[in-house]
Amino acid sequence: MKIFLLLLLSSHFAFSVKHSLKYITTASSGLPDFPEFVAAAVVDDNLLVYCDGNEKIIEPKHEWVKKVLEDDPQHLELYNSACFEWDPTYFKATINSLKQRFNQSRGVHILQRVTGCEWDDETGEIIGFNQYGYDGEDFISIDLKTETWIAPKQQAVITKLRWDTNKARMKYNQNFLTVIYPEWLKMYLDYGRSSLLRTELPSVSLLQKTPSSPVSCLATGFYPHRASLVWRKDGEELHEEVDHGEILPNHDGTFQMSVDLNLSSVTPEDWTRYDCVFQLSGVKEDIVTKLEKDRIRTNEVKPSNMTVLVTAAVVVLALILIGAAGFIVYKKKKAISPPSCK
Template sequence: HKIALFLCDDDVCIDTKCINFFCPAVKHSLKYIFTASSGLPDFPEFVVAAVVDGNLLVYCDGSKKILEPKLDWVKKLFENDPHQLEEYKGLCFHVEPTYFKATINSLKHRFNQSGGVHILQRISGCEWDDETGEIIGFNQYGYDGEDFISIDLKTETWIAPKQQAVITKLKWDADKARMKYNQNILTVIFPEWLKKFLDYGRSSLLRTDLPSVSLLQKTPSSPVSCLATGFYPHRASLVWRKDGEELHEEVDHGEILPNHDGTFQMSVDLNLSSVTPEDWTRYDCVFQLSGVKEEIITKLEKDRIRTNEGKSEIILNNTNK
């Protein structure tokens, strides 16, 4: 079974690939990720994550009644604003678990499922461009790793990509109060919270950290991987160039992945099977962090490459930063 969205705690990590949601490079984002499960005895029945710009702020296990701020400044925010903390507890421990459990049971019946493992997720939030002021609100559901239903604020309707979601779409389209509620919370309330988080956690959320960049190669015949790790924010690019021109062929771009310390890492592989050693000097790897003018340029030189031959420990430590 595929699981739809990003959610990580010390013991829980869910993939990000199955539900698409907005992530433009220049916008700040606030996402509330709700995950309910059925048929997984060793997995929480209901968890919630609050995420700002890819940073996990709050993790909540509704089954165990655990609500845990993940960053020091979030703990201080809750201390100064106990009302908001109580709102989170009510949302996670009482209101949403009941709703999600009932919804899973309804969907199992609608999909003609009697048992097995099932995952229902919702991601709601907003993105805000601090230069243009543009706000985009989103609210969408996924069931068993596939899109189920999502809101379209422009047309004030719901989008149902699956036949089983049409019943829900028709019901929610007719509920004008529900639409007005979503418009208000997604485009007014959430942006206010996002701006408050960015202001309160400014030293953490609005910082810029440049990465260390390494060239790695498993064997002499393997592609050369350019790895950048330790950068923040996640809005960054990493490319291979030849004679100053970005390469699109013979390269394989990896995903931007989170590190345990709140920074990010990414890599891009270059296939050198058709490149002669004499031409290596024509290639370089270029890292660019959003908001930072200077590029980090790493030239493709033999003595810069770390390989598995006698240096496996160095490579392992570097890739796990």
């Protein structure tokens, strides 16, 4: 299944403050060096809890997560049951069933599920989701509005028909996706407020590989990921001649993003009309970086005076050696030439 990081972006001028809770479960078959069952709890793309079904390990990733589990033993018990009892058995049986349905007898097979909710803390809107993928493709997902399941593949239709008629299963999903998960999400945000609700401003740099390459505006080290990075000309946001990159995670839990500006049709005199603007959700002031030649970092290595002198010396020395070699060859030929007939 195509699992994408849920980057909660909006326009440059207004951000909808949204938070998400995801439970990502992966079961595998035919991978001897990989656990048959792993799961993770993620809030706003921050890993909170990791579960290894083979090793019987539940690993909280933050001190405040340990505090949650200590304060709420039933919460920990739910994790234990899901990681070591219910889900491993269910997912293993499901993979075996799908292998038969897809007429597969061997090979590597992956079953994934992403379930959870998204909550807008300004409007109160809650969006629940529960979707399955098999061998890298979408298999089946829930539609809470119609109270039905969506089956994009023919092999999933039999599952859809069975689950559509199971009203108890639908009510169970609705309760978790729209009531229980949002409550857990708010609890996590409250316990982890110092880290999950923090703001960190980035460092912004202008980069260019060669004088003819686009100028890249890179912002790195910001948090949260609800951010905007744009090029402007005369104060107006540009939509042409720009290439927006994705928001990517850094190893320290912060994020980075870049946007490229093609300057092939821009004269040097007009550079001062351009600037790169970064905006972070919850922060009123923008970070504005003017497009100026001395601000750009480049990979191009400009020859120093010493390099020029050394290069000239090498050329001169080469010419001397060539001349000397030619003179020696000339002398040898003259020494062995036959006497004149005159």
